[in-house]
Amino acid sequence: MRLLNAENLNLEDADVTYYPNFFDKTEADKYFKNLFDEIPWQQDDIKVFGKTYNQPRLTAFFGENNQPYSYSNITMLPKPFEGHILEIKNTIEGALNTSFTSCLANLYRNGKDSNGWHADNEKELGENPIIASITLGEERVFHFKHKYDKNLKKKLVLKHGSLLLMQGTTQEYWLHQIPKTSRKISPRINLTFRIIPQKNRVPSNSVLS
Ligand SMILES: O=C(O)CCC(=O)C(=O)O
Ligand SMILES: [Fe+2]
16 A cells, blocks of 8 residues: 555666655654654754855654764764654555664755755665655655766655655665755655664674684
8 A cells, every 4th residue: 555656767777766655644744743843853064165054954863773874074873763753664664674773854944955966875874775765744856866977867746745765776876955945835854764784793603713
């Protein structure tokens, strides 16, 4: 049911599938309202060419292990999964038959909030990372562009309750962004579930000397 109406974006050098109806309206409304109030949203700074700015959105980071997550000079320590975010994690894991360790949550307060061109290719995520990205609240346009072939790009509107699944070589060959918009719009919550393997775990077949 949740994976109904799946759309494979058929991007070259990538594996991206969009599930518009992952959560029905009742579920999505409930999760938006509760997460908006419950998550301790934080304002981080970003440094661009030595100057410091407020990041143009609020964020929070959840993790199953104590592995911090670093990107753009920001290191985030995980909060535990509980309540609604845990419920969502369990639902996604059941539907995709995949276990996630971490979730980076973004709150786009209005059209001035955005997320610039990037790939989620931090080394903590390993090769060919799988990223399951949920939209709650206001729809926003999501852009893809190929890193090497300027002719390859794609736009799609991410709907309330939808899931965008990026895997395979998507992060190696493509960038994505949420651009600003001058439309007068309401807030949007985005949840990106990721797998960050625990460091320093001794493999079971290793020989300790
Ligand atoms: O808000 C979105 O849909 C994208 C978020 C994103 O790309 C990220 O957090 O890495
Ligand atoms: Fe991203």
